[in-house]
């Protein structure tokens with residue numbers, strides 16, 4: 251099996267190294283042979299080639315069985331809204347070119363981290379949400395530009411029935427293997443794309459009579475997520491809403507530094523932390539590598555079907571936390587100094 | 598002064614009655630003469646006239662000095678994404694026709710409700726955020742429709758420099774009267790409208806050298822809002838992001854039932870709870886009327902410049918809470934049964 255390592259930018263580089271080292275250990279332990287290669291993306295790729303997703307990287311991606319990805323981004327572009335070439339273009343192009351239409355973001359709290367969240371433990375306890383974020387459509391990929399002498403900007407959001415149906419089916423099917431509840435999030439009281447979304451989900455529901463379906467408006471969902479996270483099982487939503495809600499939901503898991511995601515579609519899968527490149531903490535050795543480690547676990551499970559191997563990573567993370575070890579983002583005033591780990595050690 | 602009362606649908610009708618009764622009492626107490634009229638909107642107006650914002654209502658709105666509004670919406674339309682006439686069209690049309698481009702949503706926790714939130718009291722204590730949500734542009738008002746034989750839906754998001762500048766200026770000016778911090782929220786790493794947004798805010802910043810400006814991506818802002826709400830003072834953002842973030846932020850205030858908003862622009866102002874029509878609890882007498890009462894307070898302050906009158910309403914709400922009275926949404930297991938109020942009594 252070929253695994254492509256794409257660290258990207260900022261802390262992406264630090265944490266992906268750790269994620270990879272866990273893959274190496276697991277292969278050793280379970281007697282697998284994984285072949286690794288790596289490639290540039292984002293700001294790192296722009297610096298080297300002028301292109302945030304060089305053809306060479308894309309070719310390696312297509313040839314891989316799975317991709318462990320870090321993060322892309324750089325403050326330089328954020329502060330210059332007029333920049334023509336941007337790291338995120340590479341990320342979006344990768345998603346589109348590889349047909350990664352389904353982004354799975356499991357939000358599950360390790361019991362040991364109950365106290366690490368800003369949300370009350372009694373509200374959180376037992377929360378376990380699986381997000382399906384549509385990843386190759388919506389306002390991310392529609393036409394965008396300027397008009398009226400550069401005085402007006404526009405972005406077009408678009409969804410086809412086909413695009414909604416394939417992500418919704420994945421979510422319905424996942425709900426079957428979980429608690430049988432599906433919440434579809436849209437803004438159907440305002441957006442036409444959301445009305446199509448709702449129509450399609452409603453039309454599919456009779457095919458899954460065992461699944462309890464509800465529809466929530468995105469504003470209300472943003473509120474309920476933190477008011478009562480346990481009411482959610484599987485959530486399916488559009489690209490932009492999924493981006494916002496899953497970052498918000500990261501607080502349910504104590505820290506963004508704990509959350510892994512899988513982007514899958516028709517061919518290879520991409521596994522990555524949901525956090526970004528975080529240049530403010532890059533190079534300090536304090537980034538939490540567990541999101542990348544857990545991304546490696548998702549990779550083994552989803553792309554390779556290696557459930558036992560995947561579970562053993564999750565168990566190791568659990569044990570690490572039980573032993574009281576913490577990176578800074580999940581430490582609190584009760585964590586003894588000698589249990590505060592740096593990025594490498596936590597891996 | 599003319600005040601138009603527009604209860605709308607669902608609990609909008611119950612709570613607006615209470616909001617109005619408070620205006621009546623304040624006028625008595627302070628010796629003002631307010632003239633009231635009322636008008637239909639939303640589902641109620643569709644039932645009566647076929648139109649969610651009848652011309653008569655719009656004419657009365659234009660003639661008013663301020664409007665106390667409830668909420669619109671009905672599950673009937675939510676469950677039928679193909680409905681051509683919808684209550685929300687009335688709301689959006691009102692905002693556009695009256696030029697209500699600035700929606701102010703103050704998120705402030707009454708100390709007494711520190712425990713009512715799902716967020717930890719030590720995270721919340723002292724939070725005080727003022728949102729400026731742009732209200733007449735973005736994906737709410739761009740062209741929308743279907744194509745490809747009804748198989749594709751689209752919505753166009755649009756902003757002009759002028760639209761961004763006028764809301765940003767309001768936010769900068771408000772920051773001056775508060776703690777001097779402005780956070781502009783966008784998704785400039787993906788959206789062209791957001792890049793224009795960021796350009797305009799950046800270009801204005803030198804005119805307000807006393808204001809500390811930061812830019813946050815909406816996903817990150819959704820996370821930080823609940824992780825560390827005290828870092829925010831004034832927040833300015835686009836229509837859709839503002840919709841989502843302010844509902845989320847309602848948890849900072851303990852309950853959505855406590856939050857009032859003001860929509861202002863070039864002429865009359867509209868004051869309304871941020872909650873919706875909530876048909877699930879309509880008619881049960883359990884709706885929290887304090888959002889409407891606090892909307893009345895905003896009305897007196899912003900549209901009529903009656904600061905003392907406004908403050909006396911806020912003080913009365915504070916006293917009610919200090920006396921231990923609660924509606925169901927803000928009650929907890931420690932609230933004695935005889936302190937749980939129904940909608941009317943809470944008013």
Ligand SMILES: CC(C)[C@H](C(=O)O)[C@@H](O)C(=O)O
Nearest residue numbers: 322323338341493786787816
């Ligand atoms: C970096 C950015 C373009 C990206 C997105 O919005 O999809 C990120 O926030 C994510 O969630 O993967």
Ligand SMILES: CC(C)[C@H](C(=O)O)[C@@H](O)C(=O)O
Nearest residue numbers: 439440469669670685688840
């Ligand atoms: C009812 C709906 C159209 C409205 C909006 O999205 O603006 C509401 O959620 C609000 O925030 O006032």
